[in-house]
Amino acid sequence: MTPDQSAWxxxxxxxxxxxxxxxxxxxxxxVRLALTCMLAEGHLLLEDAPGTGKTSLAKALAATVQGxxxxxxxxxxxxxxxxxxxxxxxxxxxQFVFHQGPVFASVVLADEINRASPKTxxxxxxxxxxSRVTVDRVSHSVGRPFMVIATQNPIEQAGxxxxxxxxxxxxxxxxxxxxxDRASTVEILxxxxxxxxxxxxxxxxxxxxxxxxxxxxxTVHTDAAVLDYVARLTEATRADAQTMLGASVRxxxxxxxxxxxWAASQGRTYVIPDDIKLLAESVLSHRLILETExxxxxxxxxxxxxxILAETEPPAARV
Numbered sequence: 001m002t003p004d005q006s007a008w009x010x011x012x013x014x015x016x017x018x019x020x021x022x023x024x025x026x027x028x029x030x031v032r033l034a035l036t037c038m039l040a041e042g043h044l045l046l047e048d049a050p051g052t053g054k055t056s057l058a059k060a061l062a063a064t065v066q067g068x069x070x071x072x073x074x075x076x077x078x079x080x081x082x083x084x085x086x087x088x089x090x091x092x093x094x095q096f097v098f099h100q101g102p103v104f105a106s107v108v109l110a111d112e113i114n115r116a117s118p119k120t121x122x123x124x125x126x127x128x129x130x131s132r133v134t135v136d137r138v139s140h141s142v143g144r145p146f147m148v149i150a151t152q153n154p155i156e157q158a159g160x161x162x163x164x165x166x167x168x169x170x171x172x173x174x175x176x177x178x179x180x181d182r183a184s185t186v187e188i189l190x191x192x193x194x195x196x197x198x199x200x201x202x203x204x205x206x207x208x209x210x211x212x213x214x215x216x217x218x219t220v221h222t223d224a225a226v227l228d229y230v231a232r233l234t235e236a237t238r239a240d241a242q243t244m245l246g247a248s249v250r251x252x253x254x255x256x257x258x259x260x261x262w263a264a265s266q267g268r269t270y271v272i273p274d275d276i277k278l279l280a281e282s283v284l285s286h287r288l289i290l291e292t293e294x295x296x297x298x299x300x301x302x303x304x305x306x307x308i309l310a311e312t313e314p315p316a317a318r319v
Contacts, residue, residue, distance in 0.1 A: 001219045001269045009216060010267035012205065013039075016064050019204045023060040023197040024053050026184030030177050033282055034061060034149070036265065039214050040257040042172025043128050043148040045286060049155055052177040058109040058149045059198040065210050066203035067106025067145060074116035080123035084133045085140070098135060103127055104142050106207060110150040114160040121167055124148065128170045145210045165245070165289065172254050173279075174286035220260035221270040225315035229273055230255050233280060236308045237288055242299055245289035255283045273314035281305050 001009075013035065020031045034057060037044045046054050055071065062069035072083060085101035102108065103124070113121060127133050128148055132141045150171070152163075168174075180188065191197065205213075230252050238246030259275040266275075285301040294304075 001216060001221075001264065003269060005216060006220075006264055006267050006269045009213060009264045012213065013265040015204050019064045019201060020057070020060040023201055024057050024177075025187055026180040027053070027057075027177055030175060031057070032265070033173060033175055033279075036258055036261045036279075037173050038065075038145060038147050039210070039217055039261045040172060040254075041145070041147075041214050042254065042257070043150070043170060045150050045152070045168070045171040045174040046176060047152045047154050047174065048176045048178065050153060052179060054149070054151045054177060055109060055111070056198055057177065058107050059196075060201055061147070061149075062105070062107040063198055063201040064204050065106065065145065065207055066205065067207050067210075069107045069109070070102040070105035071109040071111060072102050073111050074113050074120070076115060076117060078116045078120050080120050081135075083120065083123045084127070085135060087136050087138075096136070098138070098140065100140070101133075103133065104140075106143070106145055106147070108146075108148045110148055112153055112160075113150040114152050114163055116161065118161055118164065121161065121163060125167060125170065128167075143207075145207055145214070165287075168286050169248060169250055171286065172258065173282045175282050214261075217261040217264045218257075220263050220268075222256060222260065223270065223315075223318045225318055226259075226271050226273060226276065227256065229312070229315050230259075230276060233276070233308060233312055234284070236312055237284060237305070240304060240308065242291055242294040242304055243288050244291050247284045247287045251284055251287045255279060258283055277309055277314070280309055 016035055017028065017031050021028060024031055034044055038061065048054060059069050081101070083101050083103050085099055087096045087098050090097045110124065127142055131144065131146050132139045234247040234252045237243055240246065255276060258279045259271045262275045262279060263271045281302050285305045288301040288304060290299060290301065
């Protein structure tokens with residue numbers, strides 16, 4: 001990546017953030033994380049209470065990149081074919097025709113994903129990893145960009161199925177929107193006559209340009225010292241006394257991918273340790289499984305990652 005390319009990337013990124021921010025007020029940092037996740041070609045897990053703007057975020061992202069948007073309400077009786085699509089016999093043509101499911105969209109909102117059965121949850125595994133769906137031994141591409149924004153409600157756990165670790169590891173980031181501050185709340189209330197703030201958003205970039213930005217971000221330089229820092233962080237999560245299972249190599253790769261996009265969004269052609277520090281909680285915390293004693297003591301994954309960041313010395317010079 002050249003300095004001119006990084007300057008264009010940062011300017012375009014800020015334009016996208018500002019456009020999404022017109023619908024999701026007061027959540028600039030979360031919007032930046034979501035766009036970083038999209039340009040790193042990953043998926044986002046939001047754990048938040050109802051009514052915090054999760055659906056608005058997904059629709060605003062899709063509108064900003066001129067992409068399609070779909071919403072799947074996960075329920076206990078939802079079947080895998082309701083997500084991926086189904087092959088139906090057409091009597092007129094006497095052939096089997098594939099009818100696409102709601103997963104064929106640029107931005108897919110999987111609302112309350114933990115309410116569906118594990119069998120239905122696993123229907124997303126292939127498409128999240130490989131951006132394609134296989135039905136009746138025939139593969140169908142979902143296109144590019146493709147991003148799943150899944151939500152979980154941390155309040156009501158009755159009748160839910162906890163996401164398996166294999167699927168949690170497929171999500172590039174996990175974060176939460178939270179409630180807006182008072183000034184943003186007042187602005188939302190002032191425009192309450194407008195039911196859907198995302199309807200007025202216009203596209204700022206094409207889906208093809210999103211793919212080009214993702215390819216450009218992949219060329220950001222990452223020094224060997226920074227890569228060693230990431231390796232030491234992930235190894236520390238595995239060796240920590242409070243964790244039963246630490247971050248995998250996939251988690252380390254995800255952290256580097258996100259750091260490259262974040263560096264480019266700041267107008268830099270290289271990754272610095274501060275990029276890793278800023279993103280580590282969102283990228284690594286959901287990949288940890290805590291020891292039972294730590295969970296009973298009220299320790300959270302984010303606290304463990306935060307402590308490991310404080311204990312692991314960042315690199316002071318390039319290799």
